[in-house]
Amino acid sequence: MSNTSTASLVRAVYVLHLVGLITGGIxxxxxxxxxxINASDAPPPLREHFRFQYRTFWIGLLYWFIAGITTLALIGWLLMVLIFVWWVVRCARGMTALNRNQPPSKVDTWGF
Structure with missing residues (x-):
């Protein structure tokens, strides 16, 4: 797969992540x-984007699970708003880095 088609696939995954906010995560x-599937075959900068994307998904899933449990204490509703913002910011930062042909910054962090 060429770098251009891989970059297009990375971009599509960011869009799928963002659309997931309104499709219930599907x-x-x-x-x-x-x-x-594509992380191991991608060239280094794009490999980091795939890694950033799957980390965003799994960390976000953990955050959503914690927020779901804590909705009974009402704090979960606030957490859900914060997770929504966290998810959008991570995807936006990743897409910005992709447009600059750079890997995303802070791939290993749980924050923004």
Missing amino acids: TALVGVVIAH
Whole structure:
């Protein structure tokens, strides 16, 4: 697969992650599968994007699970808003880095 087509696939996974916010995560699940499958074959900068994407999915899933449990204590609703913002910011930062032909920054962090 060429760098251009791989970059297009990376971009598509970011879009799938963002659309997942309104589809209940279904498209994000498709995106994480694509990211896992293609990460090992991608060139280094794009490999980091795939890694960033699947980390965003799995960390986000953990955050959503914690928020879901804590909705009974009402704090979960606030957490869900914060997770939504966290998810959008991570995808936006990743797409910005992709447009600059750079790997995303802070791939190993749990934050923004």
